[in-house]
Amino acid sequence: MSHSQHTEPKRSHEPIFWGLFGAGGMLTAFLTPVMVLVTGILVPLGLMSPEALSYERIHDFATTWYGAAVLFVLIALPLWHTLHRIYHGLHDIGIHRGRDIQQVVSYGFAFAVSVFVFTLLLQMF
Structure with missing residues (x-):
């Protein structure tokens, strides 16, 4: 094939x-900084009521469609971030064998946990 012919990327x-x-x-x-501020500084110093983070209040929020969506995003996206970083970190430290297996394990785990969390949140309704 010559260089002048168009090839699909x-x-x-x-x-x-x-x-x-x-x-x-x-x-x-x-x-992360907000969570550290709230749970590590404001609540322990008494500047924010611990009742704001009570089980009942969080449960009431989680059992709404928007609360479940927020929780799903807050769990799934950082998980995908972490496993993508681990996958590429393995490459950076010189572990190149089984690239496809590493990819399937990393992204497969993130996908499986995301589906599991989604299923759990659906069961709360």
Whole structure:
């Protein structure tokens, strides 16, 4: 085939995983400091009522459609971020064998846990 002929670019699933990685990383970067502030400083110092984070209150929130959606996003996206980072971290430290297996295990685990969390949240209704 000559260079002048047009060839279709090879399709890749990487943009999907990079998107989930980026969304999970952004969510983690924004929410981790807030969670540390609330649970590590405000509540222990008495500046925020512990009742705000009571089981009953969180349960009431989680059993609404929007609460379940928020919880799903808060669990699934950071998980995808973490497993994408682990997958690429293995490559960075020189573990190149079984690339396809590493990919299936990393992304497969993130997918399985996401489906599990989704199922659990649906059962709360």
